Amino acid sequence: MLRGLFVLACASVGIAGITVDPYALGTPGPVPYPKSNPYTVAKAELGRRLFEERALSKTRQTPCTWCHNEPAGFSDGRTVNIGDTKEALNRHSPTLIGAGYQPQLFWDGRVKTLEEQVLMPIEHPKEMNLGLADLPDRLRKAKYEGLFEQAFGSKEITKERVAMALATYVRTITENETPFDKYVKGDKAALSPLAIQGLAIFKGKGQCITCHSGPHFTRATIPGADPFAKTGLAPSYVIGEDHGRGDVTKNPKDNDFWRIPSLRGIGRTAPYMHNGTLESLADVVEFYDRGGDEGALPKLKLTKQEKAALVEFLESGITGQ
Ligand code: HEC
Numbered sequence: 001m002l003r004g005l006f007v008l009a010c011a012s013v014g015i016a017g018i019t020v021d022p023y024a025l026g027t028p029g030p031v032p033y034p035k036s037n038p039y040t041v042a043k044a045e046l047g048r049r050l051f052e053e054r055a056l057s058k059t060r061q062t063p064c065t066w067c068h069n070e071p072a073g074f075s076d077g078r079t080v081n082i083g084d085t086k087e088a089l090n091r092h093s094p095t096l097i098g099a100g101y102q103p104q105l106f107w108d109g110r111v112k113t114l115e116e117q118v119l120m121p122i123e124h125p126k127e128m129n130l131g132l133a134d135l136p137d138r139l140r141k142a143k144y145e146g147l148f149e150q151a152f153g154s155k156e157i158t159k160e161r162v163a164m165a166l167a168t169y170v171r172t173i174t175e176n177e178t179p180f181d182k183y184v185k186g187d188k189a190a191l192s193p194l195a196i197q198g199l200a201i202f203k204g205k206g207q208c209i210t211c212h213s214g215p216h217f218t219r220a221t222i223p224g225a226d227p228f229a230k231t232g233l234a235p236s237y238v239i240g241e242d243h244g245r246g247d248v249t250k251n252p253k254d255n256d257f258w259r260i261p262s263l264r265g266i267g268r269t270a271p272y273m274h275n276g277t278l279e280s281l282a283d284v285v286e287f288y289d290r291g292g293d294e295g296a297l298p299k300l301k302l303t304k305q306e307k308a309a310l311v312e313f314l315e316s317g318i319t320g321q
């Protein structure tokens with residue numbers, strides 16, 4: 001099950017004579033922007049406005065922020081949310097923190113670029129339910145031509161431009177200045193003694209680092225590493241069966257594998273997992289302590305005190321204030 005262990009053991013790469021371990025925990029570098037859609041202030045600002053824009057949903061009740069809002073760590077605090085048609089979705093809304101670093105998007109990694117991804121919720125019948133052909137007209141009526149002109153040099157509103165602006169905004173959503181980041185830069189008082197113990201458990205007895213490695217606490221952002229893993233989480237099948245990666249590859253061996261999520265900002269994004277069935281970080285730690293579900297992972301045998309330390313590290317250590 002621990003498909004990452006082998007790669008973890010031989011993960012050092014040399015860059016200009018310096019050995020950099022891409023699996024090491026630490027502070028991420030700048031968000032990569034594609035050459036075809038570089039960052040500009042005007043584009044990011046347009047993207048932010050579109051992200052909050054109710055006119056992007058058919059009934060005008062379901063902006064992106066309905067499922068990805070800042071106080072909930074760009075998730076929504078619900079097990080699964082309902083979309084524009086008031087039907088329940090079958091997956092929990094993931095945080096967007098650090099999504100700009102992810103080479104594969106969604107819980108099952110089925111999409112590769114944000115430019116492609118951001119139009120999908122707009123069209124999705126259960127999310128925002130708006131035909132993309134209606135987009136330009138909706139936005140012209142909502143007086144967006146000026147903002148498009150500032151961002152792109154002309155008033156023309158197209159779905160490609162909407163995608164470029166939304167993707168640019170999503171790339172600005174990061175949480176790279178947590179107490180843990182201050183701690184690794186030398187401010188040893190940034191983490192409490194309990195959180196420091198939790199970090200040691202994260203890397204040691206808790207075995208979290210096997211999958212949640214690298215600057216985003218997931219090997220999914222590390223080139224060449226396997227982004228997917230299976231924790232055996234008991235399916236809730238809120239709406240129909242859902243086998244994660246296996247449904248994408250159509251290979252039963254990939255059933256119930258999910259992209260390993262980033263843990264930055266995790267203190268604000270409860271509930272947890274692709275189906276939102278674990279309500280708190282204490283529940284998550286209990287889940288791993290018993291070896292996940294279906295015996296997918298080794299049992300950890302953490303003491304009560306060690307569990308508290310691990311929760312403290314996740315909750316206060318890698319979540320910004
Ligand atoms: C009704 C709820 C809902 C709305 C509205 C919504 N999303 Fe999402 N979003 C989700 C869910 C659920 C997923 C995960 C789906 C999956 O994995 O199959 C998701 C996934 C994503 C991801 C992938 C994150 C990652 O790390 O893989 C991005 C990016 C995203 N949404 C951006 C947006 C944008 C931009 C909008 C508005 C245009 C939007 N979402 C509107 C529920 C919503």
Ligand code: HEC
Nearest residue numbers: 206207208210211229233258259260261272273274284288
């Ligand atoms: C074998 C790989 C693996 C190991 C080991 C592992 N995780 Fe995970 N983790 C995952 C995967 C995959 C998911 C997503 C599972 C899902 O959604 O069904 C996940 C999800 C999570 C989440 C929820 C993230 C969210 O946004 O909902 C947290 C928190 C978490 N893990 C913390 C930990 C901690 C703490 C440990 C160590 C005790 C640990 N993980 C060990 C692979 C792993």
